[in-house]
Amino acid sequence: xxxxxxxxxxxxGLGRNTAVxxxxxGGDVLLTYRSNADExxxxxxxxxxxxxxxxxxxxxxxxxxxxxxxxxxxxxALRETWQxxxxxxxxxxxxxxxxxxxxxxxxxxxxxxxxxxxxxVFFLTQALLPLLADGGRIVNLSTGLTRFAYPxxxxxxxxxxxxxxxxxxxAREFGARGIAVNxxxxxxxxxxxxxxxxxxxxxxxxxxxxxxxxxxxxxxDDIGPMIAGLLGEANxxxxxxxxEVSGGQAI
Numbered sequence: 146x147x148x149x150x151x152x153x154x155x156x157x158g159l160g161r162n163t164a165v166x167x168x169x170x171g172g173d174v175l176l177t178y179r180s181n182a183d184e185x186x187x188x189x190x191x192x193x194x195x196x197x198x199x200x201x202x203x204x205x206x207x208x209x210x211x212x213x214x215x216x217x218x219x220x221x222a223l224r225e226t227w228q229x230x231x232x233x234x235x236x237x238x239x240x241x242x243x244x245x246x247x248x249x250x251x252x253x254x255x256x257x258x259x260x261x262x263x264x265x266v267f268f269l270t271q272a273l274l275p276l277l278a279d280g281g282r283i284v285n286l287s288t289g290l291t292r293f294a295y296p297x298x299x300x301x302x303x304x305x306x307x308x309x310x311x312x313x314x315x316a317r318e319f320g321a322r323g324i325a326v327n328x329x330x331x332x333x334x335x336x337x338x339x340x341x342x343x344x345x346x347x348x349x350x351x352x353x354x355x356x357x358x359x360x361x362x363x364x365x366d367d368i369g370p371m372i373a374g375l376l377g378e379a380n381x382x383x384x385x386x387x388x389e390v391s392g393g394q395a396i
Contacts, residue, residue: 147197149232150376151175151219151273153206154239156185158336159286162369163236164188168197170373175222175232177204177215177239200226206239206265207257212272219276231278234376237266237285237308242339244297255300262304267311280323282376285312287387289332293395305330309387316385325384329372332391334363358393367392 150167154160155176164174165188174192178185178201185201192199200222204215223229240262243254266285277283287309290302309328316326333353335344343350343362354361371390374380 148172148234148376149175149223149227149229150234150236151177151232152236152238153177153204153269154179155236156181156188156201158338159331159334159365159368159372160236160238161188162365163238163372164199164369165191165195166369166373167234167376168192168195168199170377171197172234172373172376173198173227175199175219176201177206179203179205179239198226204239206237206269207260209260209264209268212269215269216272216276219273223276231276232281233278234282234284235270235273235277236372236376237270237283239265240286240338242298242301242342244339244342245300246297247299250300258300259304259307262301263307263311266308270315274319277324281325283312283315283319283324283326284372284375285309285315285326285328287328287330289330289389289391289394291330292389312387313385320384325381327375327383327385328387329368329375330387330389330391331368332357332363332389332394334365334368336365353394356395357391358396361392363390363392 150172152160152164155164156178164176167174189199189201202218285308287305290298291306312326312328333343
């Protein structure tokens with residue numbers, strides 16, 4: 146029987162890559178997008194071309210007040226597309242980068258980062274728990290920046306560090322239902338994250354490659370398959386772990 150994976154922020158970048166690799170492994174996908182419906186529908190079409198089902202739903206993960214309505218839309222999608230009332234996996238991927246030194250970070254920047262990367266993860270997971278199947282999986286996205294530090298990422302990395310701790314508590318509290326919870330922490334990746342800073346700035350790209358053991362920065366295809374594999378039955382005993390996927394950056 147096919148699995149259903151809900152992936153937030155899957156219209157682009159790592160979320161999109163994860164969704165496609167879940168489909169390649171035989172799974173169906175519920176994906177969210179914040180503003181670009183056309184990109185989201187392109188992912189749905191790509192998954193359909195692989196012979197799997199996908200539904201895209203709009204969601205701003207930084208707006209907790211929108212979560213009750215979102216849960217009802219998930220219920221409706223499960224009934225209409227899959228004729229069921231549960232999904233199997235939750236990947237809390239949605240996020241954004243906002244770079245500023247501590248001395249220049251505004252309260253609005255800080256609040257948005259925390260709302261999306263920590264508060265949203267906490268309360269969206271809480272809201273979706275009744276729809277998550279027993280024996281399911283949760284993957285929370287973090288960052289290598291919780292282990293090594295680059296100026297300008299303090300608020301972002303602190304929010305992700307909170308998610309790493311939250312992962313431990315989720316694993317502990319949800320274990321009675323057989324739900325495994327892990328964190329995946331990518332290193333520097335060539336995507337449009339942070340305005341494409343790693344992808345589009347050759348000097349930064351070369352520097353990050355030079356301090357990575359495997360000699361290059363990552364690409365989305367280094368991350369999506371790993372997350373999809375972590376959701377699979379072969380990794381059912383992996384729980385409460387922070388798994389860095391960085392090619393050996395800054396070691």
